[in-house]
Amino acid sequence: MSSKRQIHVGPVPIGGGAPVAVQTMTKTETANLAATMEQIRTVAEAGADIVRVAVPREQDVEALRTIVAESPIPIIADIHFNHTLALKAIEAGAHCVRLNPGNIGGPEKVAEVIALAKLHGTPLRVGVNSGSLPKHLRELEYENPVEALVTAATETVELMERLDFENFKVSMKSTSVPNTIASNRLLAERIPYPLHLGVTEAGTKWSGSLKSAVGLGTLLADGIGDTIRISLSTFHAEEEVKVAWEILKALKLRQRGPDLIACPTCGRLQFDMDKVVVEVEQRLEAYEDPIEVSVLGCAVNGIGEARHADFGITGAKDMGMIYSKGEPLKKVPTEQLVEELFKEIDRYYAAGKTVQRDEGAAEEARRWLAENEDETAMTPERIAMLEAAAAENDEAADAVLESMLGEGPAAPAGVAGATNGNGGNGAVMDEAVSPVAGRRFSRD
């Protein structure tokens, strides 16, 4: 349910089924051309589709013309209170102007900006903030903040329509995650225009990312939202872009760069995985292809749930293994795991995306895995697979149980290592840890 209408910010389509656009805002003084352009290039490289710059002073609007000309991505001019700056920003070639019609100086001044925007074909982002709703909505805001926010936004939309202007997107900003979700759900039902999503003043990189992931992720999962900005209290705007991409990638809405999957670790961990995961994540930033790379903390579980990964590593105290698509490639000393992983990834690309296998090395790795794998271990991964089978239906659960107890057919595909039984290689159902057992057997 993306918006029915589509606008274009420069060449970037927003709404109407277009991919959700990632945007951020520079943190530099806009008039400082060198610093602003450096940050724009950094965020563009990190994956920003659009970038907004603050234009609070004359010197900023003067810098805007150069910024628009030199920027690799479209520029939105962010303007408050001063309609003259909005007019100048449009004339400077800004690809979009963000303003709040409620604080720009009255209907005549709004009409003046709209007239020039029409002339130049410049889209606007119009919107409302929970902290600055019009006076006539204050009582409603007290009783029902969500309805007050949505009413303010729809009144703005009606003003645009009265001025015969449709080239805009709408935002409603609130610091409250539940209000952001509820108000955007309501607004999406009421208007056909593209929606800009964000949780305003979300906080630090840690808390702000989580709030944004919950708020924006919930809406995006419902198909609501056409462009997003993550607001974080950091000078490094590229961090906002990275978080935005992680949200979109997690929802499979867009793809960009590799996907790193890593086990949560547990008491079976046998090497310094924290360090390894950070290093792998950093080195993967140099790759653009959406390959999946997995890091497992031990070989007890075999390759387990990571068998679909394009490449992965699993380690033990001294030795580890590199695998691809569920097949061992080679065993290497633990301290060389990361280096050798990237050698294999680079060989794959050099060979036109073909995994390069050395059968001798693969056989050696297979033997190492067999020695280190423990099919009887009730690992978090196996517990998850058993839970999934149990949730599927009773028959699937029975099949898993029977196979574990060695009384019946093998466990369903995907339940790796669950094929042991009392009469087989010694696996015993542990009622204390098995959710399947807990569900299936009475403890009386």
Ligand code: SF4
């Ligand atoms: S059992 Fe699973 S979660 Fe624990 S260290 Fe091994 S792979 Fe990671």
